[in-house]
Amino acid sequence: MLKDITLGQYFPGNSVIHRLDPRTKLLLVVVYIVALFTAKWFVSYALVLLCLIVIIGISGVKPRTILKSLKPLLFIILFTGILNLFYTEGKTLVSFWISTITYEGLTRAFFMILRISLLVTGTFMLTYTTSPVSLTDGMESLLRPLRHLHIPVHELSMMMCIALRFIPTLTQETDKIISAQKARGADFESGNLVARAKALVPILVPLFISSFRRADELATAMECRCYHGGEGRTKLKQLQYRARDAVAFFLGAIVLASVILLRIFGL
Amino acid sequence: METKAISVEQLNFAYAGGEDTPTVQVFENLDFSVEEGSFVAVLGRNGCGKSTLAKHFNAILLPSGGKVSVFSMDTSDEDALLDIRKCVGMVFQNPDNQIISNVVEEDVAFAPENLGIPRDEIRRRVDEALEIVGMTKYKNHAPHLLSGGQKQRIAIAGVIAMRPKCIVLDEPTAMLDPRGRREVMETIRRLNEESKITVVLITHHMAEAALADRVVVMEHGNILADGTPKEVFSQVQRLKDARLTVPETTQLLYELNQNGYDFSLDSLSVEECAQAIYKTFA
Ligand SMILES: Nc1ncnc2c1ncn2[C@@H]1O[C@H](COP(=O)(O)OP(=O)(O)OP(=O)(O)O)[C@@H](O)[C@H]1O
Numbered sequence A: 001m002l003k004d005i006t007l008g009q010y011f012p013g014n015s016v017i018h019r020l021d022p023r024t025k026l027l028l029v030v031v032y033i034v035a036l037f038t039a040k041w042f043v044s045y046a047l048v049l050l051c052l053i054v055i056i057g058i059s060g061v062k063p064r065t066i067l068k069s070l071k072p073l074l075f076i077i078l079f080t081g082i083l084n085l086f087y088t089e090g091k092t093l094v095s096f097w098i099s100t101i102t103y104e105g106l107t108r109a110f111f112m113i114l115r116i117s118l119l120v121t122g123t124f125m126l127t128y129t130t131s132p133v134s135l136t137d138g139m140e141s142l143l144r145p146l147r148h149l150h151i152p153v154h155e156l157s158m159m160m161c162i163a164l165r166f167i168p169t170l171t172q173e174t175d176k177i178i179s180a181q182k183a184r185g186a187d188f189e190s191g192n193l194v195a196r197a198k199a200l201v202p203i204l205v206p207l208f209i210s211s212f213r214r215a216d217e218l219a220t221a222m223e224c225r226c227y228h229g230g231e232g233r234t235k236l237k238q239l240q241y242r243a244r245d246a247v248a249f250f251l252g253a254i255v256l257a258s259v260i261l262l263r264i265f266g267l
Numbered sequence B: 001m002e003t004k005a006i007s008v009e010q011l012n013f014a015y016a017g018g019e020d021t022p023t024v025q026v027f028e029n030l031d032f033s034v035e036e037g038s039f040v041a042v043l044g045r046n047g048c049g050k051s052t053l054a055k056h057f058n059a060i061l062l063p064s065g066g067k068v069s070v071f072s073m074d075t076s077d078e079d080a081l082l083d084i085r086k087c088v089g090m091v092f093q094n095p096d097n098q099i100i101s102n103v104v105e106e107d108v109a110f111a112p113e114n115l116g117i118p119r120d121e122i123r124r125r126v127d128e129a130l131e132i133v134g135m136t137k138y139k140n141h142a143p144h145l146l147s148g149g150q151k152q153r154i155a156i157a158g159v160i161a162m163r164p165k166c167i168v169l170d171e172p173t174a175m176l177d178p179r180g181r182r183e184v185m186e187t188i189r190r191l192n193e194e195s196k197i198t199v200v201l202i203t204h205h206m207a208e209a210a211l212a213d214r215v216v217v218m219e220h221g222n223i224l225a226d227g228t229p230k231e232v233f234s235q236v237q238r239l240k241d242a243r244l245t246v247p248e249t250t251q252l253l254y255e256l257n258q259n260g261y262d263f264s265l266d267s268l269s270v271e272e273c274a275q276a277i278y279k280t281f282a
């Protein structure tokens, strides 16, 4: 079950999307999110959706992976949709017993579901096509001005890099612990919410203990490899904006401008 | 004076206790040294201080008494810290806890990046290190999808990329299957023979120790036996008293001797052992 979690996973590839500068991708994700929240009606949503489909197409990430990544969020997505469906005032479409579905509710629920899915998928595309190291390099480089405010930018991005690196390792480990506890007769599937939450304790305790041990060993291994903070560090892959980044920014700007225009016209 | 790769003089070390943990005295006046270019295996029971000793070789731990120097640099000299760590690379048991990036080549580049080496040179070193451990094909892979042996070779590459003169490996094969173990041992031997890197290998596998030039057996923070594999493993009774096993070949000859035969115990390889037995019975 945990294998379905693709959060923060990177799918190596060699598409244009993969080769874009991570800073470009980070900034464009922001542009994408702004565009998504500016979108108001079918036409603008369709435009954002089209962009996403084109990006996925170029990147070569399999649509199945995308759908899989949405699966763990299905509950939240549906829940928000249903809330919007029933609790929006407006022109009544159907009404039965105590609940009514309004025309506004229906469209709002539809847009809400679309918006969350697009938001999640769009941001996931960033980590799918950007290796954690270059992602954190990009962040570090974008946030560098904050160093003047004494914010430890290098350390923060290092932490993020390591966190992303350990997601698959810890997921594998959690799976192992679950199997081990099941083999000892632990029951994770039945009982009410409280019972199930309690059943998580024998998973979390070993997971925490082993994570601390890992952290300790990793720190030693990093020291052994001459890690001494961000000072005087060089990079195997220097970040550099290229022509394709300019093109990407240009396209991003056009999309954002179009969405804003469409909003003004109420589309 | 000929420079020793590692020289430990009168080492004293204790892990400081806390409120409810006692102080653990690990070493008292230990002397130990490693010749440049040699391949030394360190054996000993759990808790006899092998890992603690290894951590003194690159200043992860500092002696509380005595002196540890590597390639004529004193490990307690703070200014030489990076030079010491660059000279003496360290590989640990669990490859998962040593790899810091999701992409193989970026992980191998970690140490040279820390050393502030220019980009082109990092590229060269990464390619070279991956070539040496035979993992060039996997340079864009995600480490968590590799086998244990492959991961451990990546960890070794990450250390070689510093161009160390000496590598200390702390039970690098303990978590691997026989195949991964073979891959890693093969890599270690090549490093020693072809790249002339001094190797200190801590292990529980007698067969691995038998590949070294020199075997050191530790017990309770002291050195119990020291010599070539043949010299050390022929002291079967002594090793058994320290609750260590000997290679299967030596064990076989030893048991034959117990039953009245008179084999010399220095036949380590299966071939030599078979020859010795053949000669006696033919
Ligand atoms: N961080 C620590 N704090 C306190 N005591 C420690 C610490 N690490 C090790 N020890 C103790 O120091 C002694 C030597 O430990 P060390 O890890 O060096 O043994 P080892 O020979 O490497 O054993 P193994 O074969 O299990 O790896 C042991 O008695 C151990 O309990």
Ligand SMILES: [Mg+2]
Pocket (backbone or CB within 6 Å): B050, B051, B052, B170
């Ligand atoms: Mg140990």
